[in-house]
Each structure stands twice: as structure tokens, then as C-alpha cells.
Amino acid sequence: MNVTITPSSVRGTARAPPSKSYTHRAILAAGYADEATVRDALWSADTKATARAVELFGGTVDRHGDGSDTLEIDGFGGRPDVPVDVIDCANSGTTIRLVTAAAALADGTSVLTGDGSLRSRPQGPLLEALADLGARADSTRGNGQAPLVVTGPLTGGDVSIPGDVSSQYITALLLAGAVTNEGISIELETELKSAPYVDITLEVLDDFGVEARKTDAGFAVDGGQSYAPAGGEYAVPGDFSSISYPLAAGAIAGTEGVRIEGAHPSAQGDTAIVDIVDRMGADVDWNRDAGTIDVAEAPLSGIEVEVENTPDLLPTIATLGAVAEGDTHIANAEHVRYKETDRVSAMAEELGKMGVETTEERDSLTVHGGDSSLSGATVSGRDDHRIIMALALAGLVADGETTIEGADHVDVSFPGFFGMLEELGVGLERDGRQ
Numbered sequence: 001m002n003v004t005i006t007p008s009s010v011r012g013t014a015r016a017p018p019s020k021s022y023t024h025r026a027i028l029a030a031g032y033a034d035e036a037t038v039r040d041a042l043w044s045a046d047t048k049a050t051a052r053a054v055e056l057f058g059g060t061v062d063r064h065g066d067g068s069d070t071l072e073i074d075g076f077g078g079r080p081d082v083p084v085d086v087i088d089c090a091n092s093g094t095t096i097r098l099v100t101a102a103a104a105l106a107d108g109t110s111v112l113t114g115d116g117s118l119r120s121r122p123q124g125p126l127l128e129a130l131a132d133l134g135a136r137a138d139s140t141r142g143n144g145q146a147p148l149v150v151t152g153p154l155t156g157g158d159v160s161i162p163g164d165v166s167s168q169y170i171t172a173l174l175l176a177g178a179v180t181n182e183g184i185s186i187e188l189e190t191e192l193k194s195a196p197y198v199d200i201t202l203e204v205l206d207d208f209g210v211e212a213r214k215t216d217a218g219f220a221v222d223g224g225q226s227y228a229p230a231g232g233e234y235a236v237p238g239d240f241s242s243i244s245y246p247l248a249a250g251a252i253a254g255t256e257g258v259r260i261e262g263a264h265p266s267a268q269g270d271t272a273i274v275d276i277v278d279r280m281g282a283d284v285d286w287n288r289d290a291g292t293i294d295v296a297e298a299p300l301s302g303i304e305v306e307v308e309n310t311p312d313l314l315p316t317i318a319t320l321g322a323v324a325e326g327d328t329h330i331a332n333a334e335h336v337r338y339k340e341t342d343r344v345s346a347m348a349e350e351l352g353k354m355g356v357e358t359t360e361e362r363d364s365l366t367v368h369g370g371d372s373s374l375s376g377a378t379v380s381g382r383d384d385h386r387i388i389m390a391l392a393l394a395g396l397v398a399d400g401e402t403t404i405e406g407a408d409h410v411d412v413s414f415p416g417f418f419g420m421l422e423e424l425g426v427g428l429e430r431d432g433r434q
Contacts, residue, residue: 001406001407001408001430001431002403002404002405002406002407002430003392003403003404003407003418003428003429003430003431004401004402004403004404004428004429005392005395005396005398005401005402005403005404005426005427005428006395006401006427006428007376007395007396007397007398007399007400007401008253008396008425008426008427009253009255009425010246010249010250010253010254010258010396010421010424010425010426011254011255011257011258011424011425012258012259012423012424012425013259013260013261014246014258014259014260014261014420014423014424015238015260015262016238016240016242016243016260016261016262016263017042017238017239017242017413017414017415017416018040018041018042018236018237018238018239019236019237019238019239019240019241019242019266019268020042020044020046020047020094020239020241020242020413021094021197021200021239021241021268022200022204022236022239022266023038023041023042023047023050023236024046024047024050024092024094024095024098025098025171025175025201025204026038026041026204026234026236027041027047027050027051027054027061027071027073028053028054028098028099028102028175029175029204029205029208029210029227029229029234030054030059030071030073030075030208030227030229030234031053031054031057031059031073031075031076031080031102032075032076032077032078032102032175032178032179032208032227033073033075033077033078033208033226033227033228033229034074034075034077034226034228035072035073035074035075035232036073036075036208036227036228036229036232036233036234037070037071037072037073037232037233037234038070038071038073038233038234038235038236039070039071039233039234039235039236040069040070040235040236040237041069041070041071041236042069042236042239042413043063043069043071043415044411044412044413044414044415045090045091045092045411045412046090046091046092046094046095046412046413047092048090049088049089049090049091049092049095050092050094050095050098050099051071052087052088053087053089053095053099053102054073054075054076056081056083056084056087057076057081057083057102057103057106058076058080058081059073059074059075059076060073060074061073075227078178078179078226078227079105079106079107079179080102080103080105080106081106082106082107082108082110083103083106083110083111086111086112086113086147087099087103087110087111087112087113088113088114089112089113089114089118089146090114090115090118091114091115091117091118091340091383091409091412092114092118092412093118093121093166093168093339093340094168095114096112096114096118096121096123096146096148097123097126097166097169097171097172098168098171098172098175099112099172100112100123100126100127100130100137100148100150100172101126101130101154101172101173101175102172102175102176103150103152104130104133104135104137104151104152104153104154104176105153105154105176105179105180106152106153107152107153109149109150109151110149110150110151110152111147111148111149111150112146112147112148112150113146113147113148114146117340117341117383117384118146119145119146119147120145121145121146121338121339122144122165122166122338123139123144123145123146124139124143124144124145125144125161125162125165125166125169126161126166126169126172126173127139127144127148128161129159129160129161129169129173130150130154132157132159132160133154133155133156133157133159133173133180133184134153134154134155134156134157135150135151135152135153135154136149136150136151137149137150137151138150154176154180155180155181155182156177156180156181156182156183156223157182157184157185158184158185159173159184159185159186159187160186160187160188160189161173161187161188161189162188162189162190163188163189163190163191163192163193163218164190164191164192164193164335165193165335165338166193166194166335166338167192167193167194167195167197167198168197170186170188170192170198170201170218170219171197171198171201173186174198174201174202174212174219174221175205177212177221177223178205178210178212178221178222178223178225178227179223179224179225179226179227180223180224181223182223183220183221183224184220184221184223185215185217185218185219185220186217186218186219186220187218188217188218188219192218193309193311193335194269194308194310194311194335195269195309196267196269196270196309196310197269198219199267199269200266200267200268202214202267203266204234205221207229207230207234208227208228208229208234209225209226209227209228209229209230210225210226210227211225237262237264237266237268238262238263238264238266238291239268239270239414240263240266240268240270240271240273241268241270241312241386241413242413242414242417243260243262243263243270243273243293244270244273244312244313244316245316245389245392245393245414245417246258246260246424247260247273247274247277247284247293247295248273248277248316248319248320248393249396249421249424249426250282250284250295250296250297251277251280251282251284251295251296251297251298251300251320252297252300252319252320252323252393252396252397253297253397254296254297255296255297256296257283257294257295257296258294258295258296258424259292259293259294260292260293260294260295261291262291263286263291263292263293264288264291265288269309269310270312270313272309272310272313273310273313273316274286274293276303276305276313276317276320277295277320279303280300280301280302280303280320280324280328281298281299281300281301281324282295282296282297282298282300283296283297283298284296299325300320300323300324300325300369301324301325301326302321302324302325302326302327302328302329302367302369302370303324303328303329304328304329304331305317305328305329305330305331306331306332307330307331307332307333307336308332308335311333311339311343312339312386314330314333314336314343314344314347314365315343315346315347315386315387315389315390315391316386316389316390316393317330318330318347318348318351318358318365318367318390319347319351319390319394321367321369322351322354322356322367322369322372322374322394323369323374323394323397324369325369325370326369326370327366327367327368327369327370328366328367328369329364329365329366330364330365330366330367331363331364332363332364333363333364333365334362334363339384339386340382340383340384340385340386340387340412341382341383341384341387343384343386343387344360344364344365346382346384346387347365347387347390348360348365350379350380350382350387350391351367351391351394353377353378353379354374354375354377354379354394354398354402355372355373355374355375355377356368356369356372356374356394357371357372373399374394374397374398374399375398375399375400376395376398376399376400376401376402376403377398377400377402377403378402378403378405379391379402379403379404379405380404380405381404381405381406381407381409382406383406383409384409385409385410385411385412385413385414386413388404388406388409388410389410389414389417391404392404392407392417392418392421396426407430418430
């Protein structure tokens with residue numbers, strides 16, 4: 001699907017979709033349990049992949065609702081079955097990493113793969129860690145990338161792993177380690193990037209009755225534990241990665257203001273987007289108790305932003321920088337190159353098609369807003385939901401129409417994204433149809 005955006009002002013109320021990061025962890029945590037209900041879950045392409053994996057491990061996932069869903073999950077009680085089929089993780093990097101560690105608990109062999117983008121993403125450090133913990137874990141091509149072949153059972157123990165490639169490796173080991181005999185103690189070989197995502201994991205584990213902890217060297221979780229949320233239920237909070245889009249839309253095109261609901265505080269590092277738009281000069285007010293954010297358009301100025309802990313915000317910040325006066329320097333961004341696509345290069349190249357000047361370095365992206373003039377163009381979504389949504393924001397204030405190719409990939413994290421834009425007053429066409 002291609003979507004064409006007409007320059008528009010936005011106004012009204014938007015609601016945050018449920019958090020993708022929390023939903024992934026909650027679905028798998030419920031899988032590790034005997035049974036659990038996950039409320040307000042995000043039912044998207046990525047989270048469906050995690051649900052399919054739970055079912056291949058012997059659980060069942062029954063969905064009720066439309067939008068914010070309720071998932072009734074009968075789990076596999078901490079010991080997954082050997083899957084009867086290949087586990088297809090589609091385009092979900094979170095799924096393949098979390099599920100690879102779960103597969104190592106099975107008393108037999110599991111095969112995991114995904115689409116072309118997922119098969120290019122690094123899994124080597126996790127495979128090596130699982131091997132050190134008693135499993136056999138191999139890349140079929142010997143390059144540390146999927147397809148993966150994992151043979152358990154995992155026994156647990158002590159392991160070291162780099163922290164600067166993906167925090168999802170640590171999350172995967174902590175989730176699986178709770179049901180091993182020995183538990184798992186993780187020593188970080190390098191500084192941890194995207195640390196708030198591990199904080200999310202610790203929060204979800206605690207809500208499911210599992211004790212895990214930070215240590216002087218890294219993280220640890222005792223073995224022999226059981227997953228069981230209080231009252232048998234867990235509720236997913238709103239997603240601040242997704243909140244970044246209506247928030248940025250209000251900051252650059254909200255002449256009458258936008259209110260965002262469902263913005264309650266949580267461990268998500270991407271809550272930083274509220275401070276970022278405020279620092280850039282937008283009129284923003286976050287009522288944490290009510291879970292609402294009010295934002296209105298104001299002249300923006302470039303700033304320096306570190307995305308070490310908030311890699312998913314880079315596309316949104318790059319678009320804000322294209323509208324702002326002066327330079328917006330996005331630093332500590334090398335790990336953002338290992339997402340669904342190389343998001344540093346993707347934003348530089350696609351914004352470049354719209355007349356935006358950028359300077360790209362290995363670990364940073366500088367957007368020269370003062371030297372740029374946003375013009376409508378045909379751009380590629382790069383099969384990446386966050387690139388698509390960020391480019392749609394740029395189309396709100398570009399001179400002329402902007403067509404985004406492959407826009408259907410927003411289904412990965414925000415299936416209702418374009419519907420939300422329409423409700424806020426944005427003129428858009430899908431494949432030429434209004």
C-alpha cells in the first residue's frame with residue numbers, strides 16, 4: 001500500500017496504542033506461566049509472531065476485542081514443547097531473540113527464521129551465550145544470523161555477553177533463566193545500550209511474580225521460579241514509541257493543539273520524547289496522573305540528543321530536526337543501524353529526497369534544518385514501520401504532496417496509525433483512494 005499525505009494541520013485527541021515492547025514480554029511471560037490473561041495488548045504483526053511461537057511451544061493464545069485486545073493464554077508451564085514446525089518470526093527482532101532463548105529450554109531442536117530483513121540482523125552473541133549455558137545454538141549460514149537451529153535443554157549458569165549490540169539478548173536470558181535449574185547470572189562485557197528496555201523486562205518479570213535483579217557486573221535471575229501474575233491478569237501500558245508520532249505531529253502542525261491519552265508513566269525510555277519536543281520549543285504539558293499530554297505547534301530549534309537508550313526515537317527526532325531552525329545532532333546512534341533497516345542512513349536518504357540536508361557519520365546523524373526546505377516527494381518506507389511514520393510526519397508540513405511507498409508496514413507496531421492521522425484532520429489517500 002502507498003499512502004499520499006497532503007500538507008495538513010492537526011487537532012483533536014489521539015489515544016496511545018498499547019506498548020509493543022511490553023506486549024511481547026507479557027505474551028511470552030504468560031507462555032512461561034500455566035495460564036494468564038494479558039489485557040490491553042497490542043495485536044500487531046510483530047506481537048502476533050510472538051503469540052505464534054507460544055502456540056508452537058505448546059500453549060494457546062485466544063484473542064478477544066478489537067484494537068486494545070485481551071489475550072487469554074494457556075501457557076507451557078515453563079517447559080516448552082519441541083515445535084512441530086519452523087518458528088517464523090516474520091520481521092520481529094524482539095520475537096526471534098526472546099524466543100531463541102525459550103527454544104533452548106526445550107528438550108530437542110527448534111528452527112527459527114524470518115523475512116529477509118530479520119535474516120540480516122545480528123544474533124551471534126545470544127547464540128554464543130546459550131552455548132555457554134549448556135544448549136547448542138547455531139546459525140545455519142555460520143554468520144550469526146537466522147535461520148537459527150537451537151537444541152536444548154538449557155541448564156543455566158554464569159555467562160558474559162556484550163551490552164552494546166542489543167539489550168534484547170539480556171531480556172531473552174532473564175526470561176528463560178527464571179525457569180532453569182541453576183538460574184542465569186549475566187556479566188556485561190561492554191556498556192549496556194538501550195538500558196530502559198531491560199528495565200521494562202525487570203518490571204514485567206516482577207509483575208509476573210519472578211525476581212530478577214541488577215548486579216555489579218550486570219543482571220541475574222534465580223532458577224526454579226514460576227510465572228504467575230497477581231490475580232492471573234496483566235495490563236499492558238501505552239506505548240511511548242508510538243506516542244512520539246502524534247506528539248511530534250502536534251509540535252510541527254498542531255495549530256489548535258493535540259491531546260494524547262493513555263500516556264501514563266512507565267519504565268519506557270521513550271518517555272524522553274516529551275522532554276525532547278519541549279527542549280526544541282514546542283508547547284507541551286504532560287499530566288502524569290491523568291495520563292494525558294497536550295501539545296501545540298511552536299517554532300522549533302535544533303538540539304543535541306543522545307539516543308543510546310532510545311533508538312526507536314531517531315526517525316521521529318530526525319523529522320523534528322528537518323522542521324526546526326538550526327542543527328539537530330542525534331548522537332550515540334550506531335546501534336540504530338541494526339534495526340529493521342539501517343535507520344540512520346534511511347532517514348538521511350529519504351529526507352534528502354524531500355530537500356533536507358543531513359550529515360551522516362557512523363554513530364550520528366545531523367539534520368540541518370536551517371539549510372533545508374521540505375518539499376513533497378515520493379519516498380520509500382524501507383519496509384520499516386518507524387521510517388514510514390516519521391516520513392508521514394514530514395509530509396504534514398512539506399510543500400506539496402508526499403507519497404510513501406510500502407506504507408502498510410505500519411501494521412508492525414501501530415496498525416491504526418493512518419486512521420489516527422485522519423481523525424486528527426490529515427488529508428491522505430491510500431493507493432489513490434480517499
